Amino acid sequence: MNSSQKEALKHRLLKLAELKSTGAPADLAFRFEISERSVKRIVKEIRDEGIDIRYSQTYRSYVTEKDFQ
Numbered sequence: 001m002n003s004s005q006k007e008a009l010k011h012r013l014l015k016l017a018e019l020k021s022t023g024a025p026a027d028l029a030f031r032f033e034i035s036e037r038s039v040k041r042i043v044k045e046i047r048d049e050g051i052d053i054r055y056s057q058t059y060r061s062y063v064t065e066k067d068f069q
Contacts, residue, residue, distance in 0.1 A: 001034070009034070010046055017053055017062040024060060 001009075009032055016022040025043075029036040043062065046053050052065035 006042065009042055013042060013062065014046065014051070014053070017064050020059040020061045020063055022062040025055070
């Protein structure tokens with residue numbers, strides 16, 4: 001995966017997180033056609049960029065900071 005593809009996935013993941021519709025990491029990996037480990041690596045990179053994103057059991061989705069439960 002090149003850097004432009006990774007940036008596109010980060011953007012898609014953040015948009016889905018805003019909508020609370022990423023699903024579990026395994027679901028997201030299936031949707032993006034990448035491994036679950038790659039999903040977690042991308043989430044870590046997003047966090048390293050200063051964006052607070054977490055997995056919410058309530059929504060069964062990654063969410064951004066304003067939606068934490």
